[in-house]
Amino acid sequence: MPQDREGLGEVLRTIEGKLARIVPPVLLIGSLIAVWWIVVANSESPIFPTPAQVATGAWALAEDGTLWQHIEASLFRVEIGFGLAFLVAVPLGLWMGWVSAAFNTLNPLFQMLRPISPIAWIPVAILWFGVGDFSPIFLIFISSVFPMMVQTTVGVRTIDRRYLRAAANFGVSRWVLFTRVVIPAVLPEIIVGMRIGLGVAWLVVVAAEMIALNTGLGYLIMDSRNAGNRYDLVIASMILIGVIGLLLDGATRLLEQLDMVKWRYVR
């Protein structure tokens, strides 16, 4: 077979592959919106909005700027809560993974705290931190710290022994052992932990804002319902929450492209 035809086939296959990943989900979401539209239009529901009404409602909020304030408020809480959780979870996870005594001492406590739903912490959070920004930040912290910590610990405990032996063989310092072997080896696990943690954080911030605050996307949902059944804004907020969640996960996944961790994702 001639070379250029093979080249062309290659290009076509790549385009085909990309289309295969984009077209089906777009079609699926598009047809769901169509079904939604048809059902609502036919039922003549006085409350449930059509996609067009949702878009118009969201547009109005975007124009007067309040939408951005709500988004910003939610993102800010996630940033702080998730950031604090990361700063606590990774060092603790590394320590627990490396030192058996630390693991044996701390793990039972953490495994007991872990299954408590963040929703169950809401009353306690309100009692301790009031209804300001601290409550949701605390809830985000408590819900995203454990997945990241567990993932980091598992990462350290499953480092392939041959790498640790190689490091021992060369007699490197503890500093080199940690910065050149242990942390890079665990980095892919830490990124997985970050993806889980950030997903949970975003879930929780909305739940927390529904109960205790006057800004944020969670608040926007409750407020829209309470202030005259504005279900167009309720749905708009829900869609926004979904889209932002997707973008946050996509941003974390970019970390998987780092040269230092690519080894883990190529087969």
Add this chain to the structure above:
Amino acid sequence: MSDSQIVVDRVSKGFGALAVVDHVSFEVADGEFVAIVGPSGCGKSTLLNIIAGFEKPDRGEVRIDGARVTGPGRNAIMISQHGSVFPWLTVQDNVMFGLVGESESERRARAHRYIDMVGLAGFEKAYPHELSGGMLKRVEIARALVVRPEILFMDEPFSALDALMSLKMQTELRRILEEERHTVLLITHDVEEAIFLADRILVLSARPTRVQTTFQVDLPHPRKLSNPKAQALREAILRELGL
């Protein structure tokens, strides 16, 4: 004190009730290349891990340059079957991993010389997952040699490679050993590899393993396995292994 660099002195080791290594004693002279062959699962790797200091013997001891081995050290580097090239470091950073002291530029220059020696010039910035199995072995050899160890321990170093690449790496290893003097202790199940490379071949028994026989390989390098003496030696070793 003998002039042997490595002295294995009545080493025994078991796992639970299972005796794996049984009173093994032998010595390796400075600069000598000794190959150890034995049936699979006989405890060859355990023995080498004890000699390298990664595992403790139940009884007996290993001495290197007269000092009892209590743990691994940079004077004796292990190269094993599955390799331990760090996948998160580039070729250059892998080779520089064990280097300490000196200035950054001196370390780079030294690393470069060894990368060149193993034929990987031009791949300094590549990551291991971009390399073939044979190239990974070269990285590992360069990383070991760059710290100038007196001893190399090799645990079936080329057995994960295909037959052709394995032959090529054996030739390369011989070439490198002509340039630099090292004491080598090689574990292999490949009798021809042992004959091609080693000065002396120890045949181990089945588990619990003992040194069954020793063969001297008095053939000049580069060796041809088609040589009748090499063939006779191969027959004799295989007979010892029960084949």
